[in-house]
Amino acid sequence: MTYIIAEPCVDVLDRACVEECPVDCIYEGNRMLYIHPDECVDCGACEPVCPVEAIFYEDDVPEQWKDYANANYEFFEDLGSPGGAAKIGKIDKDTAFVAAQPPGGE
Incomplete structure (x- = not known):
């Protein structure tokens, strides 16, 4: 089990969670942030600082956002486990599911 970032993050990319994460497991895609399921230590530090919940x-994960759990896992299928988001920076991609979402951030 891990933490999941869902629909409210699409096109917001606030990054407060990134600053709070003690293991640097929150990666930035084009339209949202993703938590690496193998690098996350389930500390929960990211959850309360997210301004969009x-x-x-x-x-x-609420039922209407269950597909975001799959999206978080799929984001890392080709990437593997780089061992920290800071050293690789923004990743120029999103999963097909997230890329297909209507504009968010409102």
Whole structure:
């Protein structure tokens, strides 16, 4: 289990969670942030600082946003586990599911 970033983050990319994460496991895509499921230590530090309440423990993701759990996993399929977001910076991609979402951030 891991934490998941869901729909409220699309096109927001606030990054407060990135600053709070003690293990640097929150990666930036083009339209949203993604939590690496293998690097996350389930500390929960990211959840309370998210200004749009987009972060949930995987078992607690609201039903309407369940597809974001798959998106968080799929984002890392080709990337693997680089061992920290800071050293690779923004990743010029999103999952097909996230890329297909209507504009967010409102």
